[in-house]
Amino acid sequence: MLETEATLEIQQLVAEFRPGNADLLRALHKVQHRYGYVPKEAMGVIARQLRLGEAHVYGTATFYSELRLTPPPEKRVDWCSGPACRLKGSTHVRKVLESVLGIGMEENTENDKLGLHLAQCNGTCDFAPQIWVDGKVVGPLTAADTVKLARELKDEAK
Amino acid sequence: MANEAYEALRNQAAEAWQQVEKPPRTLIRVPMATCTLAAGADETLAALRAAVDERGLDADVGITGETGLCWLEPVVEVRQPDGSVILYENVTADKVDKLLGDVIGGGVCNDLAFAVAAGPDVDAVQRLEDFDFWAMQERRLIARCGVIDPENIDHYIASGGYGGFVNAAEMDPEALIKMVEESTLRGRSGSNFPTGTKWNFLRGKEREPKYLICNADEGDPGAFVNRIMMECDPHAILEGMLIAAHATGATFGFIYLREEYPLAIERMERAVEQARERGLLGENVLGSGVTLELTVWKGAGSYVCGEESGLLASLDDARGMPRIRPPFPADSGVFGQPTNVNNVESYADVTLMLQKGIEFYQSVGTAANSGTKIFSFSGHIQRVGVVELPFGFALRDLYHAIDPAPWGERRTLKAVQSGAALAGILPAHIALKLPLEPEAFREHGVILGGGGIVFIDDTACIVDLNVMFSWFLEDESCGRCTSCHGGTQRMSEIFRRIARGEGRQDDYGKMDILAQTLQYSNCVHGSASPTIMSRSAEFFREELDEHINNRRCPAQVCRDLIRYEITGASDALAEAAAICPVEAFVQEEEAWSIDQARCIKCNACKDVAPDDVQIVDIAAGVVVPAAATP
Numbered sequence: 001m002l003e004t005e006a007t008l009e010i011q012q013l014v015a016e017f018r019p020g021n022a023d024l025l026r027a028l029h030k031v032q033h034r035y036g037y038v039p040k041e042a043m044g045v046i047a048r049q050l051r052l053g054e055a056h057v058y059g060t061a062t063f064y065s066e067l068r069l070t071p072p073p074e075k076r077v078d079w080c081s082g083p084a085c086r087l088k089g090s091t092h093v094r095k096v097l098e099s100v101l102g103i104g105m106e107e108n109t110e111n112d113k114l115g116l117h118l119a120q121c122n123g124t125c126d127f128a129p130q131i132w133v134d135g136k137v138v139g140p141l142t143a144a145d146t147v148k149l150a151r152e153l154k155d156e157a158k
Numbered sequence: 159m160a161n162e163a164y165e166a167l168r169n170q171a172a173e174a175w176q177q178v179e180k181p182p183r184t185l186i187r188v189p190m191a192t193c194t195l196a197a198g199a200d201e202t203l204a205a206l207r208a209a210v211d212e213r214g215l216d217a218d219v220g221i222t223g224e225t226g227l228c229w230l231e232p233v234v235e236v237r238q239p240d241g242s243v244i245l246y247e248n249v250t251a252d253k254v255d256k257l258l259g260d261v262i263g264g265g266v267c268n269d270l271a272f273a274v275a276a277g278p279d280v281d282a283v284q285r286l287e288d289f290d291f292w293a294m295q296e297r298r299l300i301a302r303c304g305v306i307d308p309e310n311i312d313h314y315i316a317s318g319g320y321g322g323f324v325n326a327a328e329m330d331p332e333a334l335i336k337m338v339e340e341s342t343l344r345g346r347s348g349s350n351f352p353t354g355t356k357w358n359f360l361r362g363k364e365r366e367p368k369y370l371i372c373n374a375d376e377g378d379p380g381a382f383v384n385r386i387m388m389e390c391d392p393h394a395i396l397e398g399m400l401i402a403a404h405a406t407g408a409t410f411g412f413i414y415l416r417e418e419y420p421l422a423i424e425r426m427e428r429a430v431e432q433a434r435e436r437g438l439l440g441e442n443v444l445g446s447g448v449t450l451e452l453t454v455w456k457g458a459g460s461y462v463c464g465e466e467s468g469l470l471a472s473l474d475d476a477r478g479m480p481r482i483r484p485p486f487p488a489d490s491g492v493f494g495q496p497t498n499v500n501n502v503e504s505y506a507d508v509t510l511m512l513q514k515g516i517e518f519y520q521s522v523g524t525a526a527n528s529g530t531k532i533f534s535f536s537g538h539i540q541r542v543g544v545v546e547l548p549f550g551f552a553l554r555d556l557y558h559a560i561d562p563a564p565w566g567e568r569r570t571l572k573a574v575q576s577g578a579a580l581a582g583i584l585p586a587h588i589a590l591k592l593p594l595e596p597e598a599f600r601e602h603g604v605i606l607g608g609g610g611i612v613f614i615d616d617t618a619c620i621v622d623l624n625v626m627f628s629w630f631l632e633d634e635s636c637g638r639c640t641s642c643h644g645g646t647q648r649m650s651e652i653f654r655r656i657a658r659g660e661g662r663q664d665d666y667g668k669m670d671i672l673a674q675t676l677q678y679s680n681c682v683h684g685s686a687s688p689t690i691m692s693r694s695a696e697f698f699r700e701e702l703d704e705h706i707n708n709r710r711c712p713a714q715v716c717r718d719l720i721r722y723e724i725t726g727a728s729d730a731l732a733e734a735a736a737i738c739p740v741e742a743f744v745q746e747e748e749a750w751s752i753d754q755a756r757c758i759k760c761n762a763c764k765d766v767a768p769d770d771v772q773i774v775d776i777a778a779g780v781v782v783p784a785a786a787t788p
Contacts, residue, residue, distance in 0.1 A: 019475075022492070024475035082379040095759070096758075119418070120461075123534060124382075142761075142765040
C-alpha cells in the first residue's frame with residue numbers, strides 16, 4: 001500500500017492494537033473519534049495492523065450504524081426512532097425536519113454544516129418526541145415547535 | 159485474610175460516606191444521569207456551584223445518581239447537618255436562587271419541595287415512603303440509585319459494597335453455584351435462562367482462560383433498566399462479575415456496552431479504574447485467590463449484538479452476526495474460549511444475593527421467580543420513570559401509579575408492549591390482568607422481556623406501530639438467514655401496504671406463513687420478530703380490518719388515509735399558514751385552503767390552529783370490497 005501522510009497518521013493512531021485481541025471495533029472507534037468518520041484510507045491501515053482482509057474491515061465498518069464513512073456535519077441533529085417518540089408524534093417531527101432542512105436521514109446539507117441522523121432510543125422518554133442537537137435532548141416537540149427550530153437551524157447553517 | 163483487607167477498605171470508605179450522611183453544613187446534591195441531563199441537571203449543577211462559590215455560601219455541592227422519578231427531574235437533594243434530607247422537584251437552573259435562598263442555614267423551600275426522604279416531618283410536604291410511586295416499590299437492586307455518588311467507590315463500599323464478594327469468596331464455588339441455582343435467578347434480559355446453570359457450564363470447562371461477558375447492550379427501544387444501574391450504581395455490576403469469576407474460574411471479562419449510552423460507558427470505565435486502584439479487580443482480589451481483569455467495550459450501534467452470539471462475534475473482530483448454536487458460549491465463546499454471558503441486572507442480582515443473603519433475596523417475589531425486577535416505562539403515561547418491583551406485582555397497580563390522576567381529556571389505554579420489538583403486544587384488557595412475571599406473559603404469546611414497558615392509548619395506531627417495529631427488525635437483521643432478512647422485509651412491506659390502504663384480507667394468511675418461516679432463523683432476532691405482527695393480527699383484528707376493508711385508520715395516524723382540511727376561519731389560520739413548512743396554505747378572497755398536493759401532513763398547522771384545521775378520513779364512508787384491490 002502506498003504510504004501517504006494520511007495513512008501514516010492513521011497507522012500511528014492504531015499502532016497499539018493487535019490481532020486477535022478484540023481490537024477491530026476499538027480501532028474503528030479511535031479513528032472515528034479522531035476524524036469524525038472512518039476515512040477510506042483507514043480500512044487498509046487497520047486491516048494490515050490487525051492482519052485482517054480489507055473487505056473484512058470494510059464489512060465491519062458498514063455493519064454498525066454509529067460508524068460513518070463520510071465526514072460528519074458540523075452540527076448533528078439526531079432524530080429518535082424509539083416507540084415512545086413514535087406514539088407522541090415523532091413522524092411529524094421527522095417530516096418537518098426533512099422538509100425544512102431539505103435533507104434525509106444520514107445526509108448533510110451541501111456545506112456539511114448540518115446533518116440528520118436516525119438515532120435509537122436512549123431512554124429519555126419523558127421528553128418524547130425528541131431530537132438531540134449535538135447530543136443535547138430537545139423535547140417534547142410539537143410539529144410547530146419543530147418547524148421553528150428547524151428554520152433556526154437552517155438559518156444558522158447558511 | 160480477605161476480610162482484613164476488606165475491613166481496611168470499609169473503614170476508609172466510612173469516612174467518605176460520613177461526609178454525606180452527617181454533613182458538616184448544608185449539602186446539595188444533583189442527580190447526574192442521562193434522564194436528568196435531558197432535564198437540564200448539568201445546568202442546575204453549574205448554577206449551584208457558581209452561586210455557592212461566588213457568594214461564599216455555607217454549603218457543599220455534590221452529585222448522585224437518579225432515583226427513577228424521571229418526570230420530576232432534576233430532583234435535587236438537600237441534606238442538613240441535623241439529618242434532614244429533602245428532595246426538591248424540577249429544580250432547573252432558573253430555580254437555583256430560590257432554592258438556595260431557603261435551604262442555606264437549614265430551612266425548607268416549600269414551593270419546590272417534593273418529599274422528605276429522612277429526618278423530621280415538614281408541614282405540607284409528604285414523606286417519600288408515603289408517596290404511592292415509592293411505597294409500592296421494593297428497592298433493592300436500585301437501593302443505591304440516587305443515594306450514592308456513582309463516581310465515588312467509597313460510597314459504594316460504605317454501604318456494604320464488595321461485601322457480597324467477600325462472602326462469596328468464603329464459599330466453595332460449587333456451593334455458590336448451587337445457591338444461585340436454587341435462588342431461581344434467571345437471566346433478566348428476556349431469555350430467562352437459569353443463571354446458576356450457565357455458571358455451572360462454564361465451571362465444568364477446563365480450557366483456560368475463561369471469559370465472563372456482561373451484556374450491557376440494552377438495545378430494546380423503550381428500555382432503560384440497565385442504563386440506570388450502570389449510570390447510578392456501576393460497582394454493583396462489577397461485584398457481580400467478581401462473584402461469577404469465583405464461581406466459574408473465569409479470569410477475564412468484557413462489559414459490552416452500547417455506544418448510545420455515553421454516560422454509562424464513562425461511569426463503568428471509571429468504576430473499573432477505581433476498583434483496580436483499590437485492589438478489587440486484577441490479580442488475587444483481596445487475597446481471595448480470585449483474579450479478574452475487566453474491560454469496558456464499546457459497541458457501535460447494532461441491535462443484534464445484544465443477542466449473545468452476535469455480541470461474541472462483535473467482540474471477535476467481526477460483524478456482529480449471530481450464529482447457529484451449538485457450540486454454546488461455554489464451549490466456544492470469545493476467541494473460541496469458554497465464555498459465560500449474563501445481563502447487567504443478572505449480575506446485580508447476584509451481588510444483592512451475596513450481600514444480603516439468600517433468605518432476604520427470596521423474601522419477595524413468587525415461587526417460580528423470587529426477588530425483584532427493574533422496570534422502565536414510557537409512552538402514554540404521566541410518569542415516565544423506573545421502578546423495582548417484586549415478581550408477581552400486578553401490572554394494573556403499576557399502571558395506576560404511573561398514570562394516576564385524570565389530566566384534562568383522558569383517553570383510554572389500548573395496548574401494552576413489554577419487552578420491545580421482539581416481545582409482542584397485548585390489548586390493555588388482557589395486559590392489565592397480568593402479574594409481572596415471565597410465565598404469565600408467555601401464556602398469551604408475548605414476552606415480558608428486559609423490563610421496558612410501553613403504554614399505548616387509543617391515539618396510536620396498531621398498523622403504524624407494526625410499520626415502525628417491522629422496519630426496525632428489518633433494519634437490524636444481520637442478514638445471515640434468508641428467513642430473517644427476507645421475512646422481516648416482507649413483514650415490513652405488508653404493513654406499509656396496509657398503512658397505505660392497500661391491504662388485502664389474504665394478508666392474514668401471509669402473516670401466518672411468515673411467522674412460521676421466521677422460526678427457521680438461527681437466532682432469536684429472526685424467530686421472535688413475527689411476535690408483534692402475529693399478536694396484532696390476533697388481538698387487533700378489528701383495527702387491521704378497518705384499514706384493509708374500509709381504508710380507514712381509526713386513530714387517524716396512517717398518513718395516506720387522512721388529509722388535513724380547513725374547517726374554521728379564525729385569525730389563527732394566518733399563523734398556521736406561516737408555520738406550514740411546505741407553503742401548502744392557499745388564500746383566496748380571505749378564505750384559506752390546503753393544497754393537498756403539497757401538504758406533507760406534518761400537523762404543524764393543527765398545532766397552531768387546532769379549532770380551524772381538522773383531520774379527515776380520505777375514504778370516509780367509502781367501503782372498498784376486499785376483492786377489489788388487486
